[in-house]
Amino acid sequence: MTESLRVIVAGGGTVGLRTAELLDDRGHDVVLIERDPDRSERVAAEYVASIIEGDAARPAVLRQAQPDRCDAVAAVTDDEATNFAVCMAAQRMAEIRTVMRIDGDPDELYPQYVDGIVSTASLTARVTVNEVVGGGVRSIEEVGGRVEILDIEIAEDAPAAGKTLAEVRLPEGSLIIVDADGNRIGGPETVLEPGERFLVAVEGAVTDEVMNLLRG
Numbered sequence: 001m002t003e004s005l006r007v008i009v010a011g012g013g014t015v016g017l018r019t020a021e022l023l024d025d026r027g028h029d030v031v032l033i034e035r036d037p038d039r040s041e042r043v044a045a046e047y048v049a050s051i052i053e054g055d056a057a058r059p060a061v062l063r064q065a066q067p068d069r070c071d072a073v074a075a076v077t078d079d080e081a082t083n084f085a086v087c088m089a090a091q092r093m094a095e096i097r098t099v100m101r102i103d104g105d106p107d108e109l110y111p112q113y114v115d116g117i118v119s120t121a122s123l124t125a126r127v128t129v130n131e132v133v134g135g136g137v138r139s140i141e142e143v144g145g146r147v148e149i150l151d152i153e154i155a156e157d158a159p160a161a162g163k164t165l166a167e168v169r170l171p172e173g174s175l176i177i178v179d180a181d182g183n184r185i186g187g188p189e190t191v192l193e194p195g196e197r198f199l200v201a202v203e204g205a206v207t208d209e210v211m212n213l214l215r216g
Contacts, residue, residue, distance in 0.1 A: 010056035011077030012039045024048040057085040067094035076101040146204035158216040161194040173203035
């Protein structure tokens, strides 16, 4: 069982509340900081986190959440500068993992200062692509850099349909990880049955080639 964490969530808007809900669902303790009284009241009504009303970027407020007793801070307000300030302050107060939300393109220097970056623009774009592309392909995860994890259904008329991985020879920069049910790790003997789904790690440069093989 995953160890229960104590997490500070800075920002009680839609992203912050949903983050708190998901952490609570997984059995973690959440302290949420929100400066807007109405939002604080709304979050409190959800019973998913302890609430501190105030500006998380102010050290006196952040300290109330006891960073030294927490494992991580997720700064997810709608203001990038505030999120960065919260992460920097938290690091000065304790040894703590820092995750910040950005809405646009990430500053290339952020990875030097924070442990994790969440781009809401990137997440929105991924969901949009999934909806536009429709059945057959879903983007699951952006691992880092240009690598993505895709959930791909083998099309009936795809060049790879009915063949083993040994016969198909996916391009370098791609890897079938597991079938979508999580029952089989991909290997040379894995048969790409039409209609079955597989999780595939792909580098951006070979995405089209992989799609042509698996989707036709």
